[in-house]
Amino acid sequence: MALGKDYVAQECSIARALEVVGERWTLLVVRDAFYGVRRYNDFLVHLGIPRAVLAARLQTLTAAGVLEKRRYQESPPRDEYVLTERGRGLWPTVRSLGLWGRLHFTETLLRYFRHTICGTELGPYGECAACGTVVPLEDVEMMPGPGLDPAPEDPVSRALLKPKRLLQPIETEPLGTEPLGTEPLKADPV
Amino acid sequence: MALGKDYVAQECSIARALEVVGERWTLLVVRDAFYGVRRYNDFLVHLGIPRAVLAARLQTLTAAGVLEKRRYQESPPRDEYVLTERGRGLWPTVRSLGLWGRLHFTETLLRYFRHTICGTELGPYGECAACGTVVPLEDVEMMPGPGLDPAPEDPVSRALLKPKRLLQPIETEPLGTEPLGTEPLKADPV
DNA sequence: ACGTCTTGGTTCATTCACCGAACCTTGGGT
DNA sequence: ACCCAAGGTTCGGTGAATGAACCAAGACGT
Structure with a gap:
């Protein structure tokens, strides 16, 4: 500290x-x-x-x-x-904290996590209720929820919009890959 | 924040x-x-x-x-x-964070938690392996480990030396209840 | 050879939270 | 009338967070 x-x-x-x-x-x-x-x-x-x-x-x-x-x-x-x-040992902490925040301080679902193999959503500690096991991180798939901004500014947030496995490196778009049609507008928001 | x-x-x-x-x-x-x-x-x-x-x-x-x-x-x-x-919903977070700290940054065991009913130590997420259930907070008993200072200064730490249930209010000794025999010594530690 | 771009930083002045000691308030006790 | 305990608030000094500017190494176009 x-x-x-x-x-x-x-x-x-x-x-x-x-x-x-x-x-x-x-x-x-x-x-x-x-x-x-x-x-x-x-x-x-x-x-x-x-x-x-x-x-x-x-x-x-x-x-x-x-x-x-x-x-x-x-x-x-x-x-x-x-x-x-x-560091990976912090997953239960991160998971449970996120779930607590979602339950008490979030209106719409932002993200959720599911067991890739069977598709069920993870429990409070990152476990799979269906399989009865703690899911290894590589088998956790992060899914976007309806509460996410669909067109965020930064490329990292955009990369995190699609489902992906935990720990799997993000793929930021090579520059110039602006979402077509949004760039040339220059609409004046008044 | x-x-x-x-x-x-x-x-x-x-x-x-x-x-x-x-x-x-x-x-x-x-x-x-x-x-x-x-x-x-x-x-x-x-x-x-x-x-x-x-x-x-x-x-x-x-x-x-x-x-x-x-x-x-x-x-x-x-x-x-x-x-x-x-607030009680934060128990998984607190528990998993404490376990992580204990695994990676603590030499001797300070405290551990067990299921009062059957006596087994809690698993990583506060569950009881023997009973196969997540233990409700009232049935969690906090046990002192060997790493704890046996004679701490403040009365709260002293009250936490004995086994007790989570959430159960601590009992601080009414003043004047110095541990007998330690007070009059005044040994000079040179 | 030159300027420029990207990545990954460091420096620096300002702001703001943390610190600890002192002080305050309410309500007993004697 | 005086003192004490619990639960705070106030206040000056310190140190971390902030954000903007600057720096540096290496690729890259021209």
Whole structure:
């Protein structure tokens, strides 16, 4: 946490956990990592987070072993951040928190998650009621709900509009792929 | 969150949830509420949180419907803060976060939780493997582990040393109940 | 060879939440 | 009349978050 004084006095594993993922923005970065976001710029535009804060969070999460910085191309050297095994262990937390938010503070369904193999929606902890098992992350499919903005600004949100597996890297459209017909309008919204 | 700008751009129930419980200290207050802490002063001494921050958090959580402020005595009017149904819905989140912290950042076992009826330790999501059910909060018994400080300073931590049910109000010793034999020593630790 | 673009940052001034100590208020108790 | 306990509020100082500007390495067109 590194905010003045940590939760240092707390003899509690929850406090330990919050020292790692309890800062502002951190859990949203982790959520995006589950959604398949991996690159600095994608986190940036999707979260709308200040650059300095994002750099600090990625640094902290990497140091804590939640994310791993990994070279994905050499020619211009570029790194991506992917969840480690430890990071993937946060799925039940992220899942249950999201479900709680959806149940109590959301009007329309934004996203839901289902077991790819059988199609049933996940339970509160990421388990499949039909199969009776905790679904491995690779078999979780994220589905868009009716509450999502159908034409969001940033390319990452657009990439997240279609169903996709968790952890599977997002595919942002190569630039210039504006949704046809929207660009040339320049309609004056008065 | 009310920090500059909320997570307002986020179309996400996780972001919604974090606006309520994502601030510093908030989830620890909720944890304490699960542990049976109910009164301002008990939160204060157990968390070591600044008074103003605690007041703000209790206010926010009450406004969000996570806690309920309830009069527990009239003569000097006193209120306590107890978890609502909505607040109790955070148990999976708190449980999974604590388990994650314990698995990755704790050396010795601090606390564990078991099903009162059959005695088995809870699974990752608060379920009982033996009974095959999710254990209702009232049937969860919090047990001290070997990693806990056996003689903590504050009375709340002392009250949490003995096994107790979740949500069951803590019993702080009436003052003057110093652990016999420790007080008069005044051993100089040099 | 030159300017430009993309990616992934760092720097910096300003704002705002956190901190901790002191103070306040209500209602006993003695 | 005085003191105490519970539950706060006030206030000056500190440090993190914010957002805009700047920086740098490497590709790429011309």
